[in-house]
Amino acid sequence: xxxxxxxxxxxxxxxxxxxxxxxxxxxxxxxxxxxxxxxxxxxxxxxxxxxxxxxxxxxxxxxxxxxxxxxxxxxxxxxxxxxxxxxxxxxxxxxxxxxxxxxxxxxxxxxxxxxxxxxxxxxxxxxxxxxxxxxxxxxxxxxxxxxxxxxxxxxxxxxxxxxxxxxxxxxxxxxxxxxxxxxxxxxxxxxxxxxxxxxxxxxxxxxxxxxxxxxxxxxxxxxxxxxxxxxxxxxxxxxxxxxxxxxxxxxxxxxxxxxxxxxxxxxxxxxxxxxxxxxxxxxxxxxxxxxxxxxxxxxxxxxxxxxxxxxxxxxxxxxxxxxxxxxxxxxxxxxxxxxxxxxxxxxxxxxxxxxxxxxxxxxxxxxxxxxxxxxxxxxxxxxxxxxxxxxxxxxxxxxxxxxxxxxxxxxxxxxxxxxxxxxxxxxxxxxxxxxxxxxxxxxxxxxxxxxxxxxxxxxxxxxxxxxxxxxxxxxxxxxxxxxxxxxxxxxxxxxxxxxxxxxxxxxxxxxxxxxxxxxxxxxxxxxxxxxxxxxxxxxxxxxxxxxxxxxxxxxxxxxxxxxxxxxxxxxxxxxxxxxxxxxxxxxxxxxxxxxxxxxx
Numbered sequence: 001x002x003x004x005x006x007x008x009x010x011x012x013x014x015x016x017x018x019x020x021x022x023x024x025x026x027x028x029x030x031x032x033x034x035x036x037x038x039x040x041x042x043x044x045x046x047x048x049x050x051x052x053x054x055x056x057x058x059x060x061x062x063x064x065x066x067x068x069x070x071x072x073x074x075x076x077x078x079x080x081x082x083x084x085x086x087x088x089x090x091x092x093x094x095x096x097x098x099x100x101x102x103x104x105x106x107x108x109x110x111x112x113x114x115x116x117x118x119x120x121x122x123x124x125x126x127x128x129x130x131x132x133x134x135x136x137x138x139x140x141x142x143x144x145x146x147x148x149x150x151x152x153x154x155x156x157x158x159x160x161x162x163x164x165x166x167x168x169x170x171x172x173x174x175x176x177x178x179x180x181x182x183x184x185x186x187x188x189x190x191x192x193x194x195x196x197x198x199x200x201x202x203x204x205x206x207x208x209x210x211x212x213x214x215x216x217x218x219x220x221x222x223x224x225x226x227x228x229x230x231x232x233x234x235x236x237x238x239x240x241x242x243x244x245x246x247x248x249x250x251x252x253x254x255x256x257x258x259x260x261x262x263x264x265x266x267x268x269x270x271x272x273x274x275x276x277x278x279x280x281x282x283x284x285x286x287x288x289x290x291x292x293x294x295x296x297x298x299x300x301x302x303x304x305x306x307x308x309x310x311x312x313x314x315x316x317x318x319x320x321x322x323x324x325x326x327x328x329x330x331x332x333x334x335x336x337x338x339x340x341x342x343x344x345x346x347x348x349x350x351x352x353x354x355x356x357x358x359x360x361x362x363x364x365x366x367x368x369x370x371x372x373x374x375x376x377x378x379x380x381x382x383x384x385x386x387x388x389x390x391x392x393x394x395x396x397x398x399x400x401x402x403x404x405x406x407x408x409x410x411x412x413x414x415x416x417x418x419x420x421x422x423x424x425x426x427x428x429x430x431x432x433x434x435x436x437x438x439x440x441x442x443x444x445x446x447x448x449x450x451x452x453x454x455x456x457x458x459x460x461x462x463x464x465x466x467x468x469x470x471x472x473x474x475x476x477x478x479x480x481x482x483x484x485x486x487x488x489x490x491x492x493x494x495x496x497x498x499x500x501x502x503x504x505x506x507x508x509x510x511x512x513x514x515x516x517x518x519x520x521x522x523x524x525x526x527x528x529x530x531x532x533x534x535x536x537x538x539x540x541x542x543x544x545x546x547x548x549x550x551x552x553x554x555x556x557x558x559x560x561x562x563x564x565x566x567x568x569x570x571x572x573x574x575x576x577x578x579x580x581x582x583x584x585x586x587x588x589x590x591x592x593x594x595x596x597x598x599x600x
Contacts (some may be wrong), residue, residue, distance in 0.1 A: 006097065007050040008191065008213065010165040010175070015154050016134040017162050022105050030065030031112075036101040036134050037069045038181040043132065044074065044082055045163070046184050049191025050169070050213050054081025058095040062087055066103045087123045090218055098127035102135030111562065115144040124150075132164065168193035170211050190214075203205060203241050204228070259294050286320055319566050327351065339376050368404050384408075395433050414528035425459055434531060451488050480518050535568050561586065561597050 008011050020035035040059055047057055059074075059082060061067050069191045070084050083095075100123055104111045113119055124131070137160065140147035154160045163177035166188070175192040178184050187194060192211030199207040199218055207218060215221060227237035231248035239245065247268035254271045255262055261278040264272065280290035284301035285412040291302060301320035308315050309324045314331040318324060329347035336342055341358045349356065358376035366372055372380045383405035391407045392398050393415045406413040415433035422428050427443045441459035448454045449468040457466045472491040484491060486498030500518040531540040533548050536556045540548045550569035557564045557572050560582060564574040581591040583599050591599045 003096070003129040006047075007052075008046060008166060008188075009130065009132075009167050010167050011159060012130045013153075013154075013159050014132050014164055015137060016132070016164050017137045017160060018105070018134065019036075019136055019138065020105060021107075022103055024064035025068075031063045031103050032065040032069040033101065033103045033105060034069075035181075036103065037066060037073050039134055040070065040101055041073045041079070042181045042184040043178070044079060046166075046178075046188060046191060047097060049188070052097065054079065056096040056129075057082050057099065058090070058097070058126070059084040059099045059101070060087050060090055060126065061085075061101045061103065062119075062123065063103050066101055070101070084468050087119060090126060091122055094126045094128055096127070096129040098131050100131070100133040100135075102133065102140070105136035105139060109143050110138055111140055111143045111147075114140065115146070117146050120146055120150075168195075168211060169213050170216070171195060172568045205241060231267055235267055252266075256294075261294060284320060288320055314347055341376060368408060370404060393433075395432060427459060449488075453488060482518060537568060561595060 003012075005424045009104065014364065016039070018035060020030050020033065022032055022033045044057060044059065059070060060085070061070060064086060067084065071361050074082065074084060095167075102114060103400045104114055124133070126248050137147070137151050141151040142148075146230050149228075151160065161177075163179035163183075165175065165177050167176070168174040168188070170192050174195065176183075176187045176193070178187070188265075190210050190212035192213055195211045197207040197211055199216075201207060201218055201221070201223055203223050204224050207221060208224070209221075214289045221242075223241035226241070227239050227240045227241045227245060229237045229245055231237075231250075231251065233248070233250075235248050235250040235596050237245045237248075247266070249268070251264040252267050253262055254265050254274075256271050256274060256276045258272075259276050259278070261276050263274065263276055263278065265274045265339055276294035278294045280294050280296070280298060282290045282294050284290070284297055284303075286305075288301050288303040292298060292299050303320045304317050305320050306315050307318050307322075307324040309329050311325070312329055312331075312333075314329050316324065316329055316331070317473060318328065322328070327348050331347045332344050333350065334342050334344050335350050335353070335356075337356055337358050338353065339358045341360050341469060343356065345356060360376050362372040362374050362376050362378070362380060362382055362397075364372045366380065366384050368384050369577075370384050370386045370407070373385065374381055386404045387401050388404050388407050389401055394410055395415050395416050397417050399415075414435075417433045418430050420428055420430050421437055423438075423441045425441045425443075427441050429438070429441075429443075431437070442576050443459045444456045445459050446454055447457050451468055451470075453468045453470045455466070455468060455470075468488045470488045472486045472488055480502075482500045482502045483499045485501060491497050502518045503515055504518050505513050506517055531542050531544050531546075531548060535551050537551055537553045542548060551567070553568045555564040555566050555568050555570070555572055555574075557574055559577050559579075560572045561577050561579050564572045566573055577595040579595045581593045581595050581597065581599060585591055585599065593599060
């Protein structure tokens with residue numbers, strides 16, 4: 001099977017030798033070579049410019065650190081489809097063009113696992129059509145026998161050098177070499193060479209790009225020169241050559257058929273479809289020219305003219321089409337309102353005098369003989385806010401300042417001065433002059449009750465209205481042993497203590513314990529708790545204070561040797577069983593106990 005030669009490169013197999021140093025990646029504990037990570041992407045771009053598909057190219061590296069660096073230098077938008085991987089991950093696979101980065105180049109001569117023959121074999125045997133390897137072969141030859149033999153072989157075939165020999169496919173006589181990454185863009189900016197393309201396009205123009213390999217038929221090329229085509233009137237197209245010509249927009253003079261006006265319109269446009277932009281020649285009945293365009297429908301004349309209004313005699317400026325009416329007059333005139341005051345308003349507002357409001361002060365006198373402080377249009381106030389001085393109240397007190405409406409109604413706004421009053425009991429108190437006098441004295445006095453307690457109570461109170469509020473002071477405890485919790489008046493007057501209400505726990509004959517009030521222990525009755533008795537057949541559902549009904553089911557007390565013949569509520573007639581227990585324990589041994597006893 002024979003493959004075609006790689007386009008743009010003079011040899012299908014070549015090893016590029018260099019002495020640029022590697023760098024170490026402390027995070028990955030790996031190595032990378034900046035020179036090789038820049039050279040390989042430029043070589044990839046050059047191969048893509050030759051017309052190769054991304055799937056035909058594979059980039060192999062020998063270290064993970066170089067893999068990470070290479071992926072950063074080859075963004076997806078430019079190199080999508082080109083596989084970049086390590087040699088170890090590419091075993092058993094192959095591709096048309098392989099680009100190999102050996103990475104190692106240092107002063108100590110350490111080449112790592114590049115001295116292993118199996119890895120070298122894998123890395124050098126993956127290509128079908130073209131193989132290009134970059135590395136420090138001078139150092140590799142000195143450090144490993146396998147590389148010494150490889151270098152000697154490729155030197156003999158002329159496939160080793162410091163620069164990759166390249167050539168232009170369009171101009172075979174043009175040859176050049178790429179030693180550094182920037183040599184590719186310098187000598188072949190579009191993949192060919194530095195000469196102009198000069199290809200004659202279908203439009204008649206010449207391609208302005210540098211020599212390029214891809215799109216050699218120029219099917220996707222867009223000619224950016226000005227278009228040379230003309231319209232029917234001889235006007236040149238103003239678009240770029242590659243774009244489709246559009247209708248000519250050069251303005252030309254044409255006669256509009258409907259109105260016979262001469263207008264500048266786009267060259268391609270039919271005059272019958274054009275809207276004439278000349279001024280309308282028509283006039284209104286008063287001789288004013290129309291203010292609209294020729295193609296627009298004439299409306300009402302809007303020219304401003306002075307017109308006289310018959311009703312009021314004023315002259316106003318209105319649109320020509322408007323009829324002069326007093327409702328449109330804005331002249332100021334003075335009229336007399338219904339209240340008798342004069343007011344200056346617009347003439348049109350005099351048509352409805354009832355809606356006009358007077359804004360002058362009110363001149364009316366209030367019942368208190370003070371003038372009204374509101375406006376004429378507002379209703380007079382009901383409360384005069386004017387302050388009066390040295391007014392004497394019915395109680396005899398004299399105020400320095402007071403509102404007039406308060407002075408007119410002393411019963412509604414009484415005197416608020418303080419005065420001292422004396423009750424029948426002889427106690428004195430202070431109140432507002434206008435407030436009603438109190439009938440009951442509220443002075444607190446100490447009073448001793450028949451029970452011996454002393455309380456503070458109002459002067460007017462009695463022992464019935466304010467009884468002693470102390471607790472019962474009985475020195476002895478109740479018969480149940482608890483202290484009385486009653487009030488002093490109840491226990492002292494009736495001589496009978498309040499029943500004990502302390503909470504106690506009482507055990508019943510059935511065995512239940514209930515919480516009840518003490519009450520001297522006379523009213524303790526059986527509770528309503530459920531009975532706790534049960535047998536193998538069912539649980540008793542009756543209350544604890546009722547008799548349990550007998551269970552008439554056959555007795556279930558039995559063993560493999562004996563069986564009770566009585567009913568469940570009767571005394572069993574099965575004798576005690578002294579036979580050995582037949583049960584098996586969890587450990588697998590037989591129980592050593594007697595039948596009927598719990599197994600150990």
